[in-house]
Amino acid sequence: MIAFIVRRIWQAMLVMLVMSMLVFMGVFVIGNPVDVLISPDATQEIRQRVIEQYGLDLPVWQQYLQFMNSLLHGDLGRSFVYNMPVSELIASRLPATMELAVIAILLASVVGIPLGVYAGYKPDSWLSKAIMALSILGFSVPTFWIGLMLIMVFAVQFGIMPAGGRGDTITLFGVPWSFLTPNGLHHLALPALNLSLFKMSMMIRLSASGTREVMLTDTIKFARAAGIDEHTILRRHVLRLISIPLVTVFGLELGSTIAFAVVTETIYSWPGLGKLIIDSITSLDRPVMVAYLMLVSLLFITINLVVDLAYAVLDPRMRQGGGK
Amino acid sequence: MTATSVTPRSSNGFWAEFLRHPVPVAAAIAVVAIILLAVFAPLIAPQDPYDLASLVLRDARRAPGYIGQGGYIHILGTDSQGRDLFSAILYGLRISLQMGLLAGAIAFTIGALVGSAAAYVGGRFEALVMRLVDLQLSFPAILLAFVVAALLGQGKSQLIVALVFSQYAYFVRTAHGAAAAERNKDYVEAALSVPMSGWFVVTRHILPNALPPLIVVATVQVASAISLEATLSFLGVGLPPTEPSLGMLISTGFQYLLSGRYWISIYPGVALIILILAINIVGDQVRDQLNPRLKK
Numbered sequence: 001m002i003a004f005i006v007r008r009i010w011q012a013m014l015v016m017l018v019m020s021m022l023v024f025m026g027v028f029v030i031g032n033p034v035d036v037l038i039s040p041d042a043t044q045e046i047r048q049r050v051i052e053q054y055g056l057d058l059p060v061w062q063q064y065l066q067f068m069n070s071l072l073h074g075d076l077g078r079s080f081v082y083n084m085p086v087s088e089l090i091a092s093r094l095p096a097t098m099e100l101a102v103i104a105i106l107l108a109s110v111v112g113i114p115l116g117v118y119a120g121y122k123p124d125s126w127l128s129k130a131i132m133a134l135s136i137l138g139f140s141v142p143t144f145w146i147g148l149m150l151i152m153v154f155a156v157q158f159g160i161m162p163a164g165g166r167g168d169t170i171t172l173f174g175v176p177w178s179f180l181t182p183n184g185l186h187h188l189a190l191p192a193l194n195l196s197l198f199k200m201s202m203m204i205r206l207s208a209s210g211t212r213e214v215m216l217t218d219t220i221k222f223a224r225a226a227g228i229d230e231h232t233i234l235r236r237h238v239l240r241l242i243s244i245p246l247v248t249v250f251g252l253e254l255g256s257t258i259a260f261a262v263v264t265e266t267i268y269s270w271p272g273l274g275k276l277i278i279d280s281i282t283s284l285d286r287p288v289m290v291a292y293l294m295l296v297s298l299l300f301i302t303i304n305l306v307v308d309l310a311y312a313v314l315d316p317r318m319r320q321g322g323g324k
Numbered sequence: 325m326t327a328t329s330v331t332p333r334s335s336n337g338f339w340a341e342f343l344r345h346p347v348p349v350a351a352a353i354a355v356v357a358i359i360l361l362a363v364f365a366p367l368i369a370p371q372d373p374y375d376l377a378s379l380v381l382r383d384a385r386r387a388p389g390y391i392g393q394g395g396y397i398h399i400l401g402t403d404s405q406g407r408d409l410f411s412a413i414l415y416g417l418r419i420s421l422q423m424g425l426l427a428g429a430i431a432f433t434i435g436a437l438v439g440s441a442a443a444y445v446g447g448r449f450e451a452l453v454m455r456l457v458d459l460q461l462s463f464p465a466i467l468l469a470f471v472v473a474a475l476l477g478q479g480k481s482q483l484i485v486a487l488v489f490s491q492y493a494y495f496v497r498t499a500h501g502a503a504a505a506e507r508n509k510d511y512v513e514a515a516l517s518v519p520m521s522g523w524f525v526v527t528r529h530i531l532p533n534a535l536p537p538l539i540v541v542a543t544v545q546v547a548s549a550i551s552l553e554a555t556l557s558f559l560g561v562g563l564p565p566t567e568p569s570l571g572m573l574i575s576t577g578f579q580y581l582l583s584g585r586y587w588i589s590i591y592p593g594v595a596l597i598i599l600i601l602a603i604n605i606v607g608d609q610v611r612d613q614l615n616p617r618l619k620k
Contacts (some may be wrong), residue, residue: 015459026475136608140601142551144558145574145593152581152590163582256464263466266559278559281474293471304462 004312012305019297020071024064027290067290076294077287081280086291090273096166097272100264101257103188104195109250112203117234117242119204120211131204138201143260147194147267154190162187164269191268195260199253206249210242244311251307255300341613348609354602358595362417369411374568403577403588412573413595419569420596423480424550427487431549432542434488435495436531442496443503444526454500457493465490466552473556478564483556487549498541502534536614543607547600554596570596 058066070077076086116135119128138146155163166187214220215238223233262274269275273292280288343349361368403409442453460468468490476482506512507530515525554571556562558578563569568576570592577588 026471136604137601140547140551140604141597142555142600144555145597148574148578148581148589148593152586156582156586252462252464256467259464259467259470262470263555263559281561289474296467300463 005309008305008308012301016298016301019301020068020294021064023290023293023297024067025060027286027293071294076291079280079285079288081283081285081288086287089276089288090291090295093271093273093276096270097258097261097265097274100188100191100195100270100272101254101261103192105199105250105254105257107192107196108199108203108253112200113207113246116204116207117211117238120208121215121234121238123208123212128208132208135201135204135208138197139205143194143198144263144267146197147191147264150190150194151267161190164267166271191264191270194267195257195264198260199257202249202253203246206245207242210245211238214238214241247310248307251303251310252300255296255303258299259296338613342609345609348605351602351605351609354598355606358417358599358602359421361414362421365411365414365418369408369414371408371411373407373412373415403573409573409587409591412568413570413592416568416570416573416592417595417599419563419567420550420553420571420599423483423487423553423563423569424546427484427491427549427553428542428546430484431488431492431495431545432538434492435497436499436534436538438492439496439499439501440503440526440530440534443500443507444522444530446507450500453496457496457500460493461497465548466555469552469556470559470561473561478560478562480563480567483553483562486556487552490552491545491549494541494545495538498537499531499534502537503530506530506533540607540611540614543603543610547603547607550596550603551600 067077074087076090078084079086079089082089115131119131119135122128150161151163154161164187219237219241220233223237228236258273261270261272262277264270265272265274266278273295276288277292279285280292366372403412438453442450469486472486472489473483476485503526512525512529515529516522553562553569554574557569557571558575560575563572565572573592574589574596577585577590577592581589
């Protein structure tokens with residue numbers, strides 16, 4: 001068990017190192033940040049000074065080493081565009097994305113899992129068929145399109161919801177939050193719903209297919225034969241048996257929600273990380289792009305690690321020294 | 325889901341089963357109809373939306389049903405340049421389908437070959453490939469596609485690379501699962517003892533038997549490629565404005581949505597959704613029919 005954990009953590013660190021190289025190289029090959037930073041009519045002298053200041057004249061591998069060195073000292077560089085430390089910039093945008101993502105995923109689980117278990121438990125009822133049909137719809141329709149529809153219906157037609165922005169915020173622990181004020185919640189509702197619909201469909205489909213398969217197993221037959229009532233069977237056996245894929249998905253989805261937030265934040269002008277990365281791509285703000293991608297990689301690698309370790313705890317087969 | 329080996333049954337039984345479900349049949353008909361519409365768009369569309377000479381600015385942003393300078397009815401209205409929206413959608417479908425099918429086909433080929441080769445060769449190579457695939461699958465496709473598209477810039481081939489990169493891993497894993505199950509069967513041993521070359525056994529024996537689960541993945545992946553393309557184009561990192569796919573049409577219509585000119589965004593979106601939905605419904609039915617675990 002300990003050997004498994006150590007090996008997984010070692011692997012995760014290796015992967016992170018590889019990702020940092022890939023991201024750095026990938027970002028390095030596009031565009032020339034000098035053209036963005038310096039106005040075309042700047043003198044040769046100023047040009048030279050700026051290039052040296054940012055270390056843009058060094059070979060790529062040296063820039064990479066410099067980047068890694070400062071990264072390990074907690075310094076992500078300065079944004080070319082905002083002219084402030086990237087770590088501060090990201091820290092100021094992260095809470096907005098986090099509150100959006102967490103609310104979206106809670107909504108998806110709380111609504112999606114019960115609907116899915118029901119649809120898998122009674123696959124032939126009309127309600128189950130309606131739930132499954134809706135989930136295909138939620139799965140198929142692109143997130144950005146649902147976002148547009150929500151804006152059109154609730155903001156343009158009925159005018160009862162704001163079309164964008166964060167609304168009023170309250171500062172707690174030095175960070176502004178929207179979900180603590182009525183006006184902020186009002187602004188949060190549409191983007192959170194938009195972001196959650198895809199996950200909700202996923203939760204519905206996973207728990208429905210899991211439940212359907214579990215209901216056909218001998219475990220359930222014997223539990224019924226033993227006279228355990230259906231409610232207890234669902235709660236104690238079905239939910240536990242479908243929990244492994246659900247935990248995986250829940251973990252992974254937390255990360256992918258932050259990825260999908262790029263779309264939702266763009267549509268609703270939500271000032272989070274997603275909007276920041278889109279803006280930094282269009283303005284070739286290299287330090288911000290690298291930092292965002294590194295952050296997302298770190299997030300995913302950590303989530304994978306945690307999910308793998310959670311497996312080891314949940315699944316007795318893995319506990320006995322196994323693993324991939 | 326993990327790909328388990330599928331017991332080969334007569335294809336007649338498969339079609340008979342499929343035809344008993346009206347919704348998937350309707351969806352399949354819709355897919356075929358949309359493909360025909362896209363292929364014959366130049367013959368069906370009332371206007372060539374990209375022939376600048378036929379555009380009249382006075383016709384711009386007209387509501388559905390407006391009769392323009394060309395003398396025909398714009399049944400879905402016109403966009404900000406005075407283009408007939410119905411024609412623009414037909415041409416947009418061509419680009420969207422082309423991107424989705426091309427990306428799907430390339431990802432399918434790479435995935436099928438790499439996956440079955442990994443299962444056949446085994447050992448270190450298999451471990452390395454599958455570890456890489458697992459790693460990639462832990463990142464959401466939209467994120468990978470977004471990053472690659474952002475790094476490569478706008479363009480058709482860049483977008484194909486981004487889509488393939490974000491999707492091939494699904495095919496590798498599926499092909500590997502199916503091929504690994506075939507690898508240990510007696511007929512493969514028999515073929516190898518004749519002896520036939522490894523390449524021949526992989527392409528002629530293992531791959532055809534691994535095909536059903538791959539086809540299921542392919543339908544879903546083509547739909548998701550089309551959706552990804554639209555999303556990327558909407559965000560401005562997909563196709564350039566000279567290649568107006570459905571996502572691009574929706575994106576340009578977005579600014580008019582808030583002022584009540586809904587049709588410029590809505591109708592291309594409806595076309596996109598019908599397409600994706602129909603493909604997914606067909607794929608769903610095929611998957612259910614091929615899933616041995618749902619057989620009682």
